Amino acid sequence: MPSWQDFQPFIVTGLALGGVYALSGVGLVVLYRATGVVYLAFGAVGAMGALIAWSVTNAGGPGWSGWLACVLFAAGVTVGYGMLFGPALAKRDPLVKATATLGLLLVLFGTMDLLWTTSGGESRALSLPTDNSGFTVGQIQINWTQVIGLAAGVVITVLTALFLRHTRLGTAMRAMANDREITATLGVPVRRVEAAAWLGCGVLAGIAGLLLADMVALDATTLTFLVISSLAAALIARLRSIAFTFAAAIVIGLVQNMLVPISSLSNYSDMTPFVLAAAALLVLVRRRVMTSSREES
Amino acid sequence: MQMYKHTSNVRGHLALVAVIGMAVLAGCASSPTSTGNTSSPAASSAASQSAAATATSQCGTKPGVTATGTPIALGGIVTNEAGTSFTDIANMAAAYFACVNANGGINGHPVKYYIETEQTNPAQIAAEAKQLVQTDHVVGIVGNTSIIECSIDSSYWQRLGYDIIDSGIAPECWSTPSSAAVNMGPRYSSDGAVQYALTQHVSKIAFDQSNVPGTGYIAAGPAALAAAARVPITQLTENVPITNADSVAIREVDAAGPNGAVVLNFTPPEALVILQAAQKLGLEDRVKIWGCSTPCNTDFLAAALGPKWDHKLFVNAELTPPDVTNTPTMSLYRAILAKYGKAVSGGIGSFSQMGFTEAEIAVHALDTITGPYTVASVNAAFRAVSNFNTGMLCQLWTYGTYAMHIPNNEDYTVTPDNGKMVTAQGCTQISSVDPQIAAYRKLAGVAALAP
Numbered sequence: 001m002p003s004w005q006d007f008q009p010f011i012v013t014g015l016a017l018g019g020v021y022a023l024s025g026v027g028l029v030v031l032y033r034a035t036g037v038v039y040l041a042f043g044a045v046g047a048m049g050a051l052i053a054w055s056v057t058n059a060g061g062p063g064w065s066g067w068l069a070c071v072l073f074a075a076g077v078t079v080g081y082g083m084l085f086g087p088a089l090a091k092r093d094p095l096v097k098a099t100a101t102l103g104l105l106l107v108l109f110g111t112m113d114l115l116w117t118t119s120g121g122e123s124r125a126l127s128l129p130t131d132n133s134g135f136t137v138g139q140i141q142i143n144w145t146q147v148i149g150l151a152a153g154v155v156i157t158v159l160t161a162l163f164l165r166h167t168r169l170g171t172a173m174r175a176m177a178n179d180r181e182i183t184a185t186l187g188v189p190v191r192r193v194e195a196a197a198w199l200g201c202g203v204l205a206g207i208a209g210l211l212l213a214d215m216v217a218l219d220a221t222t223l224t225f226l227v228i229s230s231l232a233a234a235l236i237a238r239l240r241s242i243a244f245t246f247a248a249a250i251v252i253g254l255v256q257n258m259l260v261p262i263s264s265l266s267n268y269s270d271m272t273p274f275v276l277a278a279a280a281l282l283v284l285v286r287r288r289v290m291t292s293s294r295e296e297s
Numbered sequence: 298m299q300m301y302k303h304t305s306n307v308r309g310h311l312a313l314v315a316v317i318g319m320a321v322l323a324g325c326a327s328s329p330t331s332t333g334n335t336s337s338p339a340a341s342s343a344a345s346q347s348a349a350a351t352a353t354s355q356c357g358t359k360p361g362v363t364a365t366g367t368p369i370a371l372g373g374i375v376t377n378e379a380g381t382s383f384t385d386i387a388n389m390a391a392a393y394f395a396c397v398n399a400n401g402g403i404n405g406h407p408v409k410y411y412i413e414t415e416q417t418n419p420a421q422i423a424a425e426a427k428q429l430v431q432t433d434h435v436v437g438i439v440g441n442t443s444i445i446e447c448s449i450d451s452s453y454w455q456r457l458g459y460d461i462i463d464s465g466i467a468p469e470c471w472s473t474p475s476s477a478a479v480n481m482g483p484r485y486s487s488d489g490a491v492q493y494a495l496t497q498h499v500s501k502i503a504f505d506q507s508n509v510p511g512t513g514y515i516a517a518g519p520a521a522l523a524a525a526a527r528v529p530i531t532q533l534t535e536n537v538p539i540t541n542a543d544s545v546a547i548r549e550v551d552a553a554g555p556n557g558a559v560v561l562n563f564t565p566p567e568a569l570v571i572l573q574a575a576q577k578l579g580l581e582d583r584v585k586i587w588g589c590s591t592p593c594n595t596d597f598l599a600a601a602l603g604p605k606w607d608h609k610l611f612v613n614a615e616l617t618p619p620d621v622t623n624t625p626t627m628s629l630y631r632a633i634l635a636k637y638g639k640a641v642s643g644g645i646g647s648f649s650q651m652g653f654t655e656a657e658i659a660v661h662a663l664d665t666i667t668g669p670y671t672v673a674s675v676n677a678a679f680r681a682v683s684n685f686n687t688g689m690l691c692q693l694w695t696y697g698t699y700a701m702h703i704p705n706n707e708d709y710t711v712t713p714d715n716g717k718m719v720t721a722q723g724c725t726q727i728s729s730v731d732p733q734i735a736a737y738r739k740l741a742g743v744a745a746l747a748p
């Protein structure tokens with residue numbers, strides 16, 4: 001068993017990744033609450049945005065133009081999908097809505113494989129300027145990208161919570177989460193509210209894509225399916241609570257990374273999101289059953 | 298009622314988890330075919346096109362005369378799936394054959410080359426082998442590069458009398474009588490990388506590779522070398538694609554220690570994320586040297602890593618470094634790539650060099666046949682290839698009738714330098730401390746160095 005000192009650098013990497021998972025998870029929860037859609041293409045949209053950013057900077061463009069292109073692409077594709085397919089699928093079961101986004105995922109995934117091929121052993125990297133500077137705490141070196149990863153998760157969670165609680169648009173989103181029909185009857189412009197939710201989710205997908213491309217890998221497969229960790233966090237929070245999503249994402253990031261130095265468990269660390277999500281759902285069911293049984297007796 | 302509603306929600310959530318799982322599988326099983334329309338980096342200027350036209354006339358005995366005889370059918374099976382594609386190797390072999398066909402062919406016969414792609418599906422791979430034999434009537438198999446094809450088809454090829462010229466990955470590509478590879482593959486290439494690290498007097502080695510079937514077979518080579526040198530070695534494996542590169546890099550550096558070496562055996566994208574993570578965390582100088590098996594030998598990697606890794610990372614190279622070599626063979630390789638290699642997306646590099654070399658050996662063998670081109674005559678010619686100077690390998694290449702074939706067992710070491718890979722160590726024999734290498738040398742002896 002590694003010592004506490006051995007675990008310390010893994011805590012830093014876990015917190016940074018957890019922060020980005022949180023940012024993604026919050027985007028997924030907000031969109032789900034406003035539209036009822038679990039956006040499985042979140043990772044693929046961010047991945048393609050990051051690859052576009054790489055192409056822009058690789059062609060000689062300044063770094064900021066690549067980042068902007070990434071966020072604009074992610075926002076554009078997400079809003080486009082939401083406006084095109086959202087109304088048609090509005091009254092369908094959530095599972096149907098989620099599965100429909102798999103179509104977008106597969107289209108983007110195929111496009112990335114076509115445009116950014118790896119058949120010749122090509123390897124790409126997207127580095128942010130914040131990678132090259134940082135500070136040291138004890139023996140552990142921390143770079144500013146890691147700090148940004150965690151900070152982005154915290155800031156987005158807090159801002160989203162404030163937005164949902166204190167703005168008209170946020171209130172409308174919360175109302176739609178409770179009952180879309182009644183909200184529409186009350187005169188809330190449902191389409192506009194949904195468009196705002198899709199836009200916010202798309203922007204977060206772009207930001208997450210950029211950060212994960214830097215912190216993990218600029219690889220279509222990796223980035224596309226990293227959404228699983230964020231989705232697991234959102235599921236643990238039952239796709240409702242932003243605060244719980246944040247906490248769950250941080251726990252997933254921490255556990256996943258802190259298993260790495262334990263030789264016997266290292267190769268199972270990728271199971272963390274699934275195991276925690278399944279465990280949380282089972283505990284929630286058990287608690288609900290026990291509560292109901294007590295009420296009946 | 299309340300309880301039912303909630304249970305229903307949970308069921309919905311579990312169903313979503315299942316959908317996500319299916320998405321992962323769908324992603325892994327997709328079969329893109331995307332190599333045909335990407336320009337090669339080598340094909341850039343009119344001047345180079347003109348030079349290419351001159352050089353490619355050396356492909357055959359009748360420059361500029363298109364072969365019109367009965368085609369000689371050859372085939373190859375390559376992996377092409379999301380994240381892993383070896384199509385550049387077969388596409389480069391196809392480019393070589395196209396050049397031969399445009400310059401007289403094989404005694405006037407053009408080569409018709411069938412490429413089958415597979416997605417690591419044993420049933421599919423077995424079916425493709427049968428298709429090549431029974432439908433396409435191929436008389437030889439050249440350019441196979443597949444994660445599991447050697448394991449699936451080796452007994453089939455042996456039964457039918459086919460002797461394969463391939464780029465190996467699975468252990469059977471080197472341990473069976475019917476396969477001779479132009480590359481060394483992950484085990485012997487990892488041997489080379491570890492061997493170089495040992496020459497630098499490191500005190501410990503952390504050897505890390507993908508957590509896929511066959512890791513034990515690969516790890517046995519480096520373990521034998523380290524044990525013989527009395528240097529401790531820590532064997533690590535990582536699930537791919539790597540999703541926590543920072544943690545992986547920290548673990549490797551911790552395992553190797555300050556006077557140790559981290560040796561990687563990954564594809565270029567995975568190796569890149571680990572090395573970049575190490576760089577971001579300031580770990581590159583926390584070990585004495587970093588090593589890597591052949592896949593890291595790409596200029597893409599050297600350029601993406603930047604100067605911090607110059608002469609810090611040492612990569613085993615199974616083929617002659619193309620950037621610094623100006624031999625007739627290398628000129629021909631560049632010329633064929635420029636004129637016929639539009640489908641070779643990676644351009645100059647190990648993959649296209651392997652495809653070139655395999656086709657080159659096959660054409661050399663076919664040229665020796667005087668009678669009809671049958672399965673028997675073609676494969677007898679393949680087996681008869683002996684001490685052939687490919688111009689791409691350290692050693693002369695021999696097929697032979699051995700129970701196993703490791704004809705490429707001498708290699709280079711390269712290192713990044715200003716965005717390119719340059720030679721750090723010339724041709725060096727892989728140590729016979731690896732029992733497989735010892736067994737092969739006992740059968741075939743030590744091949745002479747290429748002139």
